[in-house]
Amino acid sequence: MSMVHAKHRTVPSVPPDSSAPRKVRRGRRPSALPYALLVPALLVLALVVGYPLVRLGVISTQGYGLRALFTGRPESVGAANYQELWLNPALVSTLVRTLVFAGSLAAGTLLIGLAVAHLMAAVGPRMRTAVTLSLISAWAMPNVASTLVWQWLFQPTYGVVNWLLTAVGIGDYQQHSWFSDPNEAFAVIWLLVVWQAVPFVALTLYAGISQIPREYYEAAACDGANALQRLRVITFPCLRPILLLVGILSVIWDFNVFNQIWLLTGGGPGDATTTIGIWSFQRAFAAQDYGQGAAIAIASVLLLMTMTGYYVRRLIRAGEAL
Template sequence: MATTTESHTAPPAPTGAAARPPRRARRPRRHGHALPYLLLLPATAVLALVLGYPLVRLVIISFQDYGLRALFTGVITWAGLANYQAVWQDPQLLPVLARTGAFCAALVAGTLVIGLLVALMMARLGPRMRTAVTLCLITSWAMPPVAATLVWQWLFQPVYGVVNWLLTQTGLFGDLTQHDWTTSALSAFAIVWLLVVWQSVPFVALTLYAGLSQIPRSYYEAAAIDGAGAWTVFRVITLPFLRPILVLVTILSVIWDFNIFTQIWILTQGGPGGGTTTLGIWSFTKAFSGNSFGQGAAIAVVSVLLLLVLTLYYVRRLVRSGEDL
């Protein structure tokens, strides 16, 4: 039986236009790649004008001999690093730095702990009670700092203060009707701490509650089936999900609490005996009470640099926590 083999011959090579290699498809040009930057340009210009110019002006004043003579004569001399040297050699520098850091840490810790507890409570409440708590938080958060501080001052006022009257009625601490809370640095910081934490907790609580609402319920159901306790569920499920949000609110709290000025100035004005003087208060008194605007500006620049270092540290942690998720 004869077998036939088929011969496979290659097709003839194309000639002319058919011999050219196919052209690569051109990618469409992105005509709108600059549109997002154009849309951000107005906001960037406003921020540069509102925030950038005062900051640049502050740095310039910190290198000048700017005092009463400069205000009246208009003649400003260049001082170089003299203002920074005076601030560095001032004996108040280290106590003020330590006081500012300790007070900022206490404020941030209290705000985060209480805000987290309020957020966990809101997650367990029903819709009506949760709405009521949310309205109370927003109302306290929306209150202007000056108005809130004046109300706080009235609450802790000697003779007519509501807090003194209530504590006296309990009989636990004796007669506190005449007690002045601003005569001691510790008690003065305590009432300022209560005021600032009361104003800061709403933002932290609402932000953390928003993060809690995004955790899938299936994780908690699986933990309940495995018999995990409340602390284990919080440590293994809730806390890892909230870590990026906790870092974010920590950054914002550090920025806000490090620069606190209004509450301290209205309640104590840095007293008694400078016991509640932070960097913000020290910069203000140096510039306007001591008539040394150059040194006041130098203190403010140092505050900005310290805050920048802290912010960069927490931003790096925020980026790393986002990459780990």
């Protein structure tokens, strides 16, 4: 038998005929459906957010007091309300107090929420379910109702906290008023706001931690990294976008805290817990100067938009770096 070896010939490629007609592919026109689906949401935002902001800006340029409230004919004063706000000696102290208050609340919420999220990732399914149900129960409680419960807990005569501290022998806390001292009033409000905000942050961060591959931690443990090093090298970089997002939301929420402060202290003692929101309310409704209150509110909106824009830019850059 003889073996026949086939010879492979290289077939030269034939260049396309330039005279042949070519089919030109045209890009598909972008569909208008996504934009049409956004229209209802934009209309709702324009109605719920846009109109009140525009109306607030108009009132801030008017001398809107009790007389204008009854007659419906306010006097236009231009930028006089903003000039008065700028020259007000209480502006700097109130602004600093608000920034410190919001910053401490956001920092405490993120730290405690991150600790609870790590706890949920470390425990078993049953304990994780119990912690989740506890967080959701605290989160679902109405804001005003939880503030009134907190007020009862720290009530001087019949408060549970005073009774418990006295019973365990820490000190004599009978008839002790937590809201007469600025530091103690701030601490009680801080505890309340953080208690209400931790569930959202903890559940969000736990969802992010659960998406980090376990192999990363196993490899770090094999290299001798301790828990703090694994947190710094693995957890924080992977959770950076989520941390920035919940940080933005926490700053916005904490900057606008009103119910808790007003129901517990009313901005007191003195003005120790008076933030921008409380100050605007006091000027508008206690002093009956709605134009000045609107000017304070517009100034706080602009400040918050500036801060939020900075964090949004960082959030976008963190997302691009991943």
